Amino acid sequence: MDERSEQAGGKQAPVIEPGYTFGSVTDKISAIVLTRPTSTSWFIGFGAFFLVTMMLLYAIGYLLVRGTGIWGINIPIGWGFAIVNFVWWIGIGHAGTLISAILLLLRQSWRNSINRFAEAMTLFAVASAGIFPLIHMGRPWLAYWMFPYPSTMGIWPQFRSPLVWDVFAVSTYFTVSLLFWFIGLIPDLATLRDRSENRWARIIYGILAMGWRGSARHWFRYETAYLLLAGLATPLVLSVHTVVSFDFAVGIVPGWHTTIFPPYFVAGAIYSGFAMVLMLAIPIRKIYALEDFITERHLENSAKVMLATGLIVAYGYIIEGFMGWYSGNRYDAFTLWNRLHGPYAFFYYMLIACNIVIPQVLWIRKLRTKPVALFAVSGVILVGMWLERFIIVVVSLQRDFLNSSWGMYYPTRWDWMTYVGTIGMFLAAMFLFVRILPMISIFEMRTLLPEAEVKE
Amino acid sequence: MSTAHMRNPDLMAPLVVKTIGQRSLVVGVIFSVIAVAGAFAQPAVFFRGYLLSFMAWLGVALGSMAVLMLRHMTGGGWGMVIRRIMGAAMRTLPFMALLFVPICLFGLPKLYVWARPLESITDKHLREHLQEITRSYLSVNGFILRAVIYFAIWNALSFFLTKWSREQDQPPARDHSARFRALAGPGLILYGFTISFAAIDWVMSLDPSWISTIYGLLVLAGQVLSAICFAVVVERILVRYKPMSEMLKPDYVHDHGKLMLTFVMVWAYFEFSQWLIIWAGNLPEEITWYMRRLNGGWGYIGLFLVVFHFAVPFVMLLSRPFKRDVTRLVWLAIWLMVMRYLDIFWNIEPNFSNTLTVTWADVVVPVAMGGLWLAYFFRNLGSMPLLPAYDLDAKEVLEPAHE
């Protein structure tokens, strides 16, 4: 409602270009899945990322044979790339649920054209994240020990440890994101079932749609459930990165033990998540000619979210730095010094440049609607947020209280292969998703059309 | 857009505002006399109550400015309808600056251990720590200089927000939204930083060896909550009369209720994060802050806050009919303002006493200051129309409700 009236008066780009009907919106989005021939470039792209995924499997396979000694981790730096990448991916995963749930509660209907693929992105990002703690355990085949089940050994998980909280937070997050994504898909799966010419496609979409027929009673309960799920997902998404931040903050390592971590991690997560959404949305809208649905308005709003969350991240750096000095605690002060002048100082300055300095160009209104510029800034932010986790994990562990236990960390090629491999897996999954499911929520797009309004 | 315009006299606050203002002034003056008399008798006790009271009322004024800037960033009818209430609260900031002067002139050594001569400190560790920190940051001159900067920034923001808003009371209709946005964006950032450092200076440094990096955000969340609750209280008073009775729609009240719910949750989230991290770390320099606040009777206050600043309001605010009915929501808003006061009490007072003690100053000074503050607020509220009639967004608020 708000959106429509706003569109009439404001100068902003519309959420959906005028001239569409229920039928043409349906046809345009479902055609990508149903009738458009699969292009050669899709096969090339998918094939390339599939090969990268194979590299990931190779790296993991070798890890299972040889153990975590093939990585660069050591004592004191027991948490290397695996945890850096875990936090990075989980953070990226936050944007999907944020767009779906929080913007739904805030009645921001512009979200309707980007929520579907943002949710898919969340699932794939959380799946990529989940790999890391699993393979970092050394003996991943015993992963089920993390869950509380009555074992013959008579032992139980230790609930005072944030690592156990993480198990619950991440698995809950994955489950709820999956439910949210799936329940959002049901009406569109019914559309695909009814539109598809291919018998097998009809059967598969039919099974997944579970007999959805758009009954008014069903819609009524559906809307309630969807809204409640959004209400539940909102605190959940904030809790997940909060719990991730507890993994660090609950310990007493200087650089980790600081009370600002929960909100600061959450802001950083949203920051990188929106950057990834833009990096995916900008090429997709170009390739599939979806500029009418993913408009400049979406780009600009996402850029504003990035600007705001980036400033909260900057606030975190400044307060942390100030307190390190103000506290008079020599370990905290040394951590700050070590970041600025230690062996990894270069990466700290890169981090400041990528996360704080360069994104300030988003203040310029013109740049916020330029796809190419936004794509570049988003890439810079993703690098910056990865570096931030690297600084937190590695530089804090590298030199803690006793200088007899100082060390250095150098990632090996297996570290890089695993990291790059998950990026390949993530992108390969996105390719599949774009090909077999509607990447824009068709039924929610219908509600954005002026004819959806019920006149008395 | 000109069709829905009402003439400015119709948009002025009702006369009751004047009456309430006068009564507040009477109460404020009477209690001020008592407070000043008490100040001569027990200056140390007086200043504890004074700081507590100052932080509580500053929260309403500054929080209002923050909510106002938030409205300029996001737009929406919920903010239009309380815009002038927020503005009137914000324009008390010069008065808050004035109220800070006694702390600077007479209160510092009575309140802050770092402002006393180092030789008078018996605790050896604290003395060593203070030797470092007072030289570089917590010096009397630095404290005053920083306070001047904070108040200058806040008053400057308030000045421009008011000036442009006032222009929208007169024709022609003008769209200041871009200008407001350009100020509100950086303004919110400035507010975030200044209030964080002010919180460190004025409250956290009462215990100079304790640090918590989330503390600024905690104070910020509390201020915004105070402000939104205060706005609900004032809109409840005004809704009995024109023009507020025509402007305030259930949808707007619902949005105010949602904001209350959000900030109750944000406050609880920050509090819990701080508590869990410090509890789990259990470092002597950090946990002592909580040890003071959980023992000697103070723990009951903490428990009371958990239940009545978070749990009960949270459950009540989940109800949709409750959030839409201003006559019921107002009671929770008043209650939460009391809880804000109690939270600040629980932050400040345990620094001075090992066991739970409530002094005369904890009651008299907040009432005195509140009376004067409210008198000033209601004068401000009466001095401008309750809606900038020539703002393009005013039309929406003046339209009759759909329901």
Place this chain on the structure above:
Amino acid sequence: MKRPPIYGMLAEFDSASVLVAAAHHTHEAGYQKIDAFSPFSVEGLAEAIGFHKNNVPLVVLIGGLIGGLSGYLMQYWISAVSYPLNVGGKPYHSWPAFIVVTFEMTILFAALAAVFGMLALNGLPMPYHPVFNAPRFAFATKDRFFLIVFSSDPKYDSVQTRRFLESLTPKSISEVPS
């Protein structure tokens, strides 16, 4: 049990507004057992067909309570009763540490209750449904709006009901076999 050969009378409309109005008229005309189908959630349609009761919030509340309580009690029982272990000198019953998992369990159970509760109340999954037999019903998931009067309605009469529905100016009317 033998089913009646006719499931209901289906009328097709081409806009949401017309459907809501038609549903209102039909309900006011005394037809109790009716339903409407639309390609998206139409505001006010459920009220128009006389459907107000919604148990989803209750199911979610129960799910959340079960999740939260079981989450906390599980941690308490494990850490303080079944397997008390001194870790870092923290008490066995470390309530601050138990809040996080309690919270996650609350959300998890409430979310599961929301999705599966909604599906169960809607009677889904339902692979076969008579209404799919209607020739143009496939457009209910694209751009068409339908209203059905079930044959189980006491007022149902194939001639009278058809005449009544025709008065609502639909695009088409068809009798749906069961």
